[in-house]
Amino acid sequence: VLCKYYLMGVVALAAITLQSCSSTSDEKVLYFAHSLPTSHPVHKGILAMQEALKENSGGKLQIKIFPDGQLGSEREAIELLQIGSIAMTKVSASALSNFAPEYQIMVIPYLFRDSDHLFRNLEGEVGKQLLESGTEYLLRGICFYDAGARSFYTKDKPVNSPDDLDGLKLRVQNDQMSVDMANTLGASATPMAFGELYTALQQNVVDGAENNIPSFVSSNHFEVCKYYIFDEHTRVPDVVVIGTKFWDSLSDEEKGWLEEAAEESVVKQKQYWHETVEENMKMLKEEGVEFIYPDQEPFIEKSRPIMERLMQNPKLKPMIEKINSN
Numbered sequence: 001v002l003c004k005y006y007l008m009g010v011v012a013l014a015a016i017t018l019q020s021c022s023s024t025s026d027e028k029v030l031y032f033a034h035s036l037p038t039s040h041p042v043h044k045g046i047l048a049m050q051e052a053l054k055e056n057s058g059g060k061l062q063i064k065i066f067p068d069g070q071l072g073s074e075r076e077a078i079e080l081l082q083i084g085s086i087a088m089t090k091v092s093a094s095a096l097s098n099f100a101p102e103y104q105i106m107v108i109p110y111l112f113r114d115s116d117h118l119f120r121n122l123e124g125e126v127g128k129q130l131l132e133s134g135t136e137y138l139l140r141g142i143c144f145y146d147a148g149a150r151s152f153y154t155k156d157k158p159v160n161s162p163d164d165l166d167g168l169k170l171r172v173q174n175d176q177m178s179v180d181m182a183n184t185l186g187a188s189a190t191p192m193a194f195g196e197l198y199t200a201l202q203q204n205v206v207d208g209a210e211n212n213i214p215s216f217v218s219s220n221h222f223e224v225c226k227y228y229i230f231d232e233h234t235r236v237p238d239v240v241v242i243g244t245k246f247w248d249s250l251s252d253e254e255k256g257w258l259e260e261a262a263e264e265s266v267v268k269q270k271q272y273w274h275e276t277v278e279e280n281m282k283m284l285k286e287e288g289v290e291f292i293y294p295d296q297e298p299f300i301e302k303s304r305p306i307m308e309r310l311m312q313n314p315k316l317k318p319m320i321e322k323i324n325s326n
């Protein structure tokens with residue numbers, strides 16, 4: 001563990017020393033950090049962006065990726081972006097909600113009826129408003145990636161209703177909305193960084209966690225957790241973000257290349273997502289992970305106070321209403 005942190009420190013220091021990009025007169029390289037493993041379909045989406053950008057800029061604008069939390073947690077990556085030490089990151093909308101409060105709406109349980117409802121909104125006005133909302137905090141949103149639905153998984157307790165969550169210590173993401181979500185549903189929320197979770201599960205620090213299928217698999221949490229419960233409480237998308245300091249330094253032509261590459265990657269990433277979920281589900285069954293499909297109604301009922309609370313916020317209310325009527 002010490003060695004890992006030492007290494008992280010060295011890499012982070014190198015990134016800071018090198019600044020958010022390296023450039024020669026005819027080539028700029030943007031540093032892009034994220035916390036997912038390279039086998040994850042979101043990483044593959046980022047690779048697609050990297051490739052498209054290289055191609056459409058004729059190699060003049062390129063991306064160098066630091067995956068797997070090499071430069072730290074999502075919170076740390078966001079902070080590195082704000083101070084201009086790295087150019088880009090991909091984080092969960094939950095992580096962004098700590099910085100740009102509009103993103104809190106993306107963590108409201110059962111706000112989105114299904115994946116179509118989510119993407120109709122992300123690709124419409126709500127999505128545009130969210131991506132722009134970060135600019136005030138030096139975090140300009142570039143695009144959304146599919147991150148499916150998040151569901152609970154436990155080491156050894158089958159969960160069929162919110163009552164079964166009682167007394168379970170479950171890891172959630174490090175933001176207030178995620179903590180409220182798990183506590184309101186009856187669990188005992190334990191926020192921590194994604195990279196620390198495998199060990200925490202193994203050492204019984206927590207009894208389970210919640211995530212989408214590709215993250216459950218690529219992090220190897222399925223080796224320790226034998227129940228995956230499809231309660232699908234949230235559909236928190238992933239967001240590609242660029243630091244405004246860096247964005248402002250790009251020419252209009254360079255901005256265009258980047259936006260075009262992002263758009264291309266969004267289409268491909270969705271495809272990678274669906275393929276991966278299908279493969280992963282097959283593998284999990286073979287590995288003996290038990291899938292539970294509970295009645296979602298009691299989960300929906302029990303988590304309703306969260307939406308009601310956010311509706312009190314005059315900034316968030318119109319966005320929530322728009323989503324509900326869309």
Ligand code: GCU
Pocket residue numbers: 035036042074090091092147173193194210211212215238
């Ligand atoms: C998902 C998401 C990540 C996030 C992780 C988490 O995997 O894509 O960005 O870090 O959930 O639970 O922390």
